[in-house]
Amino acid sequence: xxxxxxxxxxxxxxxxxxxxxxxxxxxxxxxxxxxxxxxxxxxxxxxxxxxxxxxxxxxxxxxxxxxxxxxxxxxxxxxxxxxxxxxxxxxxxxxxxxxxxxxxxxxxxxxxxxxxxxxxxxxxxxxxxxxxxxxxxxxxxxxxxxxxxxxxxxxxxxxxxxxxxxxxxxxxxxxxxxxxxxxxxxxxxxxxxxxxxxxxxxxxxxxxxxxxxxxxxxxxxxxxxxxxxxxxxxxxxxxxxxxxxxxxxxxxxxxxxxxxxxxxxxxxxxxxxxxxxxxxxxxxxxxxxxxxxxxxxxxxxxxxxxxxxxxxxxxxxxxxxxxxxxxxxxxxxxxxx
Amino acid sequence: xxxxxxxxxxxxxxxxxxxxxxxxxxxxxxxxxxxxxxxxxxxxxxxxxxxxxxxxxxxxxxxxxxxxxxxxxxxxxxxxxxxxxxxxxxxxxxxxxxxxxxxxxxxxxxxxxxxxxxxxxxxxxxxxxxxxxxxxxxxxxxxxxxxxxxxxxxxxxxxxxxxxxxxxxxxxxxxxxxxxxxxxxxxxxxxxxxxxxxxxxxxxxxxxxxxxxxxxxxxxxxxxxxxxxxxxxxxxxxxxxxxxxxxxxxxxxxxxxxxxxxxxxxxxxxxxxxxxxxxxxxxxxxxxxxxxxxxxxxxxxxxxxxxxxxxxxxxxxxxxxxxxxxxxxxxxxxxxxxxxxxxxxxxxxxxxxxxxxxxxxxxxxxxx
Numbered sequence: 001x002x003x004x005x006x007x008x009x010x011x012x013x014x015x016x017x018x019x020x021x022x023x024x025x026x027x028x029x030x031x032x033x034x035x036x037x038x039x040x041x042x043x044x045x046x047x048x049x050x051x052x053x054x055x056x057x058x059x060x061x062x063x064x065x066x067x068x069x070x071x072x073x074x075x076x077x078x079x080x081x082x083x084x085x086x087x088x089x090x091x092x093x094x095x096x097x098x099x100x101x102x103x104x105x106x107x108x109x110x111x112x113x114x115x116x117x118x119x120x121x122x123x124x125x126x127x128x129x130x131x132x133x134x135x136x137x138x139x140x141x142x143x144x145x146x147x148x149x150x151x152x153x154x155x156x157x158x159x160x161x162x163x164x165x166x167x168x169x170x171x172x173x174x175x176x177x178x179x180x181x182x183x184x185x186x187x188x189x190x191x192x193x194x195x196x197x198x199x200x201x202x203x204x205x206x207x208x209x210x211x212x213x214x215x216x217x218x219x220x221x222x223x224x225x226x227x228x229x230x231x232x233x234x235x236x237x238x239x240x241x242x243x244x245x246x247x248x249x250x251x252x253x254x255x256x257x258x259x260x261x262x263x264x265x266x267x268x269x270x271x272x273x274x275x276x277x278x279x280x281x282x283x284x285x286x287x288x289x290x291x292x293x294x295x296x297x298x299x300x301x302x303x304x305x306x307x308x309x310x311x312x313x314x315x316x317x318x319x320x321x322x323x324x325x326x327x328x329x330x331x332x333x334x335x336x337x
Numbered sequence: 338x339x340x341x342x343x344x345x346x347x348x349x350x351x352x353x354x355x356x357x358x359x360x361x362x363x364x365x366x367x368x369x370x371x372x373x374x375x376x377x378x379x380x381x382x383x384x385x386x387x388x389x390x391x392x393x394x395x396x397x398x399x400x401x402x403x404x405x406x407x408x409x410x411x412x413x414x415x416x417x418x419x420x421x422x423x424x425x426x427x428x429x430x431x432x433x434x435x436x437x438x439x440x441x442x443x444x445x446x447x448x449x450x451x452x453x454x455x456x457x458x459x460x461x462x463x464x465x466x467x468x469x470x471x472x473x474x475x476x477x478x479x480x481x482x483x484x485x486x487x488x489x490x491x492x493x494x495x496x497x498x499x500x501x502x503x504x505x506x507x508x509x510x511x512x513x514x515x516x517x518x519x520x521x522x523x524x525x526x527x528x529x530x531x532x533x534x535x536x537x538x539x540x541x542x543x544x545x546x547x548x549x550x551x552x553x554x555x556x557x558x559x560x561x562x563x564x565x566x567x568x569x570x571x572x573x574x575x576x577x578x579x580x581x582x583x584x585x586x587x588x589x590x591x592x593x594x595x596x597x598x599x600x601x602x603x604x605x606x607x608x609x610x611x612x613x614x615x616x617x618x619x620x621x622x623x624x625x626x627x628x629x630x631x632x633x634x635x636x637x638x639x640x641x642x643x644x645x646x647x648x649x650x651x652x653x654x655x656x657x658x659x660x661x662x663x664x665x666x667x668x669x670x671x672x673x674x675x676x677x678x679x680x681x682x683x684x685x686x687x688x689x690x691x692x693x694x695x696x697x698x699x700x701x702x703x704x705x
Contacts, residue, residue, distance in 0.1 A: 118422025146623025260530020
């Protein structure tokens, strides 16, 4: 069959082509060497096996993390009470550290959550569309700065800068136990450490919240605006109810990060026993305690620190699993990835 | 902000709205009153900014409340708070980068900073340079080398495992129990505190090779624990967006599954995978705590990751700040620490930039 160019529509030209290929098939079968059914099957097996093994390694590693930590921590858990640092047994040693860790992380959350939600809203709903993405990159830059640099910044810039604030707090609000004076003259307090932690978790909460805010159904937003709602009313009526579970889990993930953060606290905080006042030197977190004492530790003190690490692991595990559970309950908000 | 201001004509629809100059008037009032208020408590630019922002918000919202009613006023208040939150979040970023730049350039500009190690530099030399004003000796060559080697080994361990795992999850798992378990535990791994990852590697090697085993390789294992979940998540996402039509076209041509994955799926997603791996490297290159507990800190050059302690940039910064080489004159140590911090930040920023460029310029042309 001959084709006259330009006259045939693609639909009609297809017909003859199909018939020609069909008539050609028997000849073509003799051309290239036929593939046997088994060829390359070995590659398939090896490749799928390797993929499976890699996945299994991750599970084994995580299992091993638990097993080795427990094995190395065990001596501290069963040792007589007077041999542990502090002389009152492991649990008496770890309790103030746990409380210090939780205090620092919670203050960081209280500071970071409203700011992060504001930033996320700004990027998703307030900033002009053209610069919103660039602003997102800028906030991600904050996440890229290494924690030790934040620690160095905290100790050399932030701590001295906050001292006047602490003096003011202790003189005007000193009757509240958490602001009891005299405040630290260097500013190396748990409050400063918490501010640094807050700066470090802002990008985490922001990026997850931003994703979730952007997933708000456009129809809901436009319906609210069409009914005459102002932008803020639209955000309150359409965006927040939709995003609430996702934002909660974002905050939980930020909490997990704040609990486990080491360097900011180890550098910034001048540690000491557990205190109610947030603006005096004192308090300590698990992670910083490990980092500060690990280099000189051996034997039982090493076990104690590893046991402390295990406690930290369990706490962050619980927080993270709860956060993931909240996310998975609302699969459509899976902006956490 | 522009959308809030009104059109010039005052029809029935635009009555009860703030005039167009309202926002600028409020800005001027805020700046002037803010300057006055901050002078009362001792003037500094930061205080001026804070007071000006507060006064501006109060004036603007109150004016809007009088002219436009409470709903519009609330809307303006929310806008001010949201923009304020963003500006507040920018402050630490600018402050950190500014501090590192100002403090770090002095250290970086010292001749030999990048090419000498801390071997033989002790408190005596630091005291001399502090008292006589001679140049600060010692540099970060050993730490730079350590960081590169440790990160390289961590990448060598993590990338194959992470990539193959994501291939399993996307191509073979089909949401079975094992793949759901892997996904869950990868999420859990993402949340492991970095110091716990370090403790794990330390505990693992202490159990096998005896207590006190601290080498660069142990640190690399610790970093891999942190790096693998990041690689898995990003590669998984990239493999999932490869269109199924490509796989089916390949199968239809009789190509085996493993060759389809190697020749069709992975090449299509390679730009995303590469950028994900680069971001993962950028994340672990700045980790301090895991290296601190696994590789110790050295002052000498060590190129063998399987023996002896090893230094790295983050641990160098940490030890120089916390335990200055000369306790009586910490300034030379601080100068070195800030120089190292500047180098580290430059590394991280370059890695981030490379990741974004790779993702943008090597993205597959989908044609859809």
